[in-house]
Amino acid sequence: MSGEEPIDPGSDPRASVSQRVFVVGAGIMGSGIAAQCALAGYPVTLEDVSEEFARRGLANATRALEHAAERATIGPGEKEAALARIDIAIGLRRADSAEIVIEAAPENLALKRAVFRELEGAARPTALLASNTSSLPITEIGQELADPGRLIGVHFFNPVLQMPLVELIPGHTTRPEVVERARAFSESLGKTVVSSRDTPGFVTTRALAVELNEAAWMLYEGVATKEDIDTAYRLGFHHPMGPFQLADLVGIDTALAILEVLWEGFRDPRYRACPIWRTMVAAKKLGRKSGEGFYVYPPREPSA
């Protein structure tokens, strides 16, 4: 092969940090994914539907990197170098500059389908299309795409900088080279990769949903207080946080959406959502991100 021959990045399973990553949705996960990719050396565009949301996402990415610097899990200067690699965008047009596109919009099938339909036109034909969905089947997200073979689930965990796992979910028609690219990319971020078949909730979310929902039912039935249930899980099972603390971190709306996907997918009473979730979403008690969920969180200092 002559050195002049053009390289098709879409066919190269190696992850190259010169490739731009475009993150759709600058919420809890999008901001963490952007910080993680930038830390690994990728140029990143963090996108949302409004400038306010995109800026809030960048502030959250900044906070995550500051936290990592304070805990010395990253070296001197790494925070500044990572932040210099992140820019923000409104709308999906700028996806045309990326080779890796990661969608982290809310857990809603119609919304994700619409995002990927638009991305299929906006992104380069060679770009990897990944969804960070925590429960929706990838095949269903991609069912309206002209080429669903380019789509894969790349499921990060919260908080992204601290959690070492990525769950890969190939859809029914995802091409093997797309799986290999997604694996190489995830490993280039320092993550350990597990794979799951494309069923609702995959491995991790299916396990988590039952745990959170069971805790909610116990609270609903008056078995114990939320504080005692959280303490029981932490000290009895060595969990780093209790189920209500975790639900507040995940987002109450996301927890409810996940239970609904599992219920829709399996129609199994194991996934019957405790009414607490719906009431809290209606009351806009969405967890840390709204300032109150099961617990109340003081407003955070704006990042410098």
Ligand SMILES: NC(=O)c1ccc[n+]([C@@H]2O[C@H](COP(=O)([O-])OP(=O)(O)OC[C@H]3O[C@@H](n4cnc5c(N)ncnc54)[C@H](O)[C@@H]3O)[C@@H](O)[C@H]2O)c1
């Ligand atoms: N929260 C968690 O712990 C967690 C963990 C793993 C995976 N996930 C998954 O990650 C995804 C995002 O979850 P999150 O917790 O970050 O949600 P979030 O509510 O914190 O953020 C979602 C962001 O997407 C934006 N958005 C809405 N519509 C959009 C559109 N059309 N285009 C671009 N952006 C849009 C919103 O403005 C918001 O900023 C979901 O699929 C969720 O299931 C969440």
